[in-house]
Amino acid sequence: MNSADCFQNLDPIFLETPPYLSTSAICRCTGSQITGLLKSAVPSGNLNLVASLIDHGGNVNCKDSEGRSLISLAVQAGQIDVVKVLIACGCVIDGSIDKVLHYAAAINRVDLMDVLCDSFENIEVNSADLRGRTPIHVAASRGHVEVIRFCVSAGGKTGVLDHDASSPLHLAAQEGHLETTEYLLDCSDYSVKHAVNKEGKTAFSLAVDNGHSHLYDLLHMGDVLHRAARVDDVNGIKSCLAEGAEVNRSDQNGWTPLHRAAFKGRIESVEVLLHHGARVNAVDNAGHTPLDCAVEAGHMQVALLLIAHGACAKVKSLRGIGPLNMDCFKNHPSLVKPLCQEEKKSETDVSVC
Incomplete structure (x- = not known):
């Protein structure tokens, strides 16, 4: 697909940003160099540059040093329009490596999560990272309650335990997030309030340890x-x-x-x-x-x-x-x-x- 076809329905303001590399300069680059430049351009959000690099042979399915896709890089940077372009141009993700919902949860971007869930039919909202944490764990630790609401609406489970036997409620209580704690209690099994992690701590114990008296x-x-x-x-x-x-x-x-x-x-x-x-x-x-x-x-x-x-x-x-x-x-x-x-x-x- 020509990258120009990937820009329909995007905000015109993003298309006005001039690239910092001229077309002639890009033409003098090798294919691997263009792909390397594409990796750097994706987090910047410069759609003109991303488009030009893709048009000149940049590989949209290249990986970074950790094996992650360009979509992972764009999501981590919060570049939703770059994400849309990459998806439209055929960029794919590997659910075992690309923890894109985790990245979006960490930066409180429900809009990104919505695009990802709509675009990738098999994306798993309860997928676990290397610590056994789901996107709901990530959101709970940061107090991103709207992200948790979105995940729950998409089938996310609030009672999943990570490798430390911590539930999202443990993490929310540890960080003192009141609204998140209230929501997790409302949509979780009642027993989660009394569950202990590997250190034998309940959510209440963690709140006490960290002085979050508003949660007592x-x-x-x-x-x-x-x-x-x-x-x-x-x-x-x-x-x-x-x-x-x-x-x-x-x-x-x-x-x-x-x-x-x-x-x-x-x-x-x-x-x-x-x-x-x-x-x-x-x-x-x-x-x-x-x-x-x-x-x-x-x-x-x-x-x-x-x-x-x-x-x-x-x-x-x-x-x-x-x-x-x-x-x-x-x-x-x-x-x-x-x-x-x-x-x-x-x-x-x-x-x-």
Whole structure:
């Protein structure tokens, strides 16, 4: 293919840059010299020069000293238009050597990754480098959360371990990247939070080792708060909150500490959590509120307390609740009335009054 055909749809500004070698000078070079010049021109982003060198016989499939393609050199330099030209001119990559997605992830270039994935059908988004790290590992260590989102959308796995048994979450926590850590927790198996690397370190341990206190709640104290709410450890709840735990932090099922306390009937814990700003109408992944949990478990006093603090009595969990649990509330009009009204609206066969 003539390189002039490779420049369609490129930004004209790139085509105006004059080459630093004249055509006559290039013509006096040998084929190997032209290819050598092409290797040097690719990272520069000078499309005119790259085109001229290709037109004069530069080998688009030459390799550098490490066996990498010209596309690898262009990606590392962030030269997306050079990448497009090389692809159009027939440059190929070797997935075992050309870690082009890793290079793009390192410089936070989702646009490059998109071009590469569109152009190379067999490119592997979960490919590992010499350290066993995927592009998601690379992005996690640098806090490039949009790159991780792209990789996940393309089939990338967030739970892969490198040769040190480190997950992307370990690397994000070690470097203190909050948004990246949050995203990885959201899209990973819950067990990844507690996984240890070869040094026996969890993501939380690495955050502590490196002084990233803004990650403590996300990686550990939130779990402690949930446990304290579940077992009615009021002092533990107060201690966690004083140390910065997020009162509305949800677990993998969307349950907040208030959901747990309500389901277990821990009225003192419910009071403390509400006092510290717990959202009384927070919903879990299934759409259930703390009031739903209290009603389902038959905890009358907790349900009344939640209603007194503004809990909406549109109880989603009414369907399927047996008469035994609902009998607990029959002498409490403040709760039963809205439940009955909700039941009538839903037009189900469940009798609650």
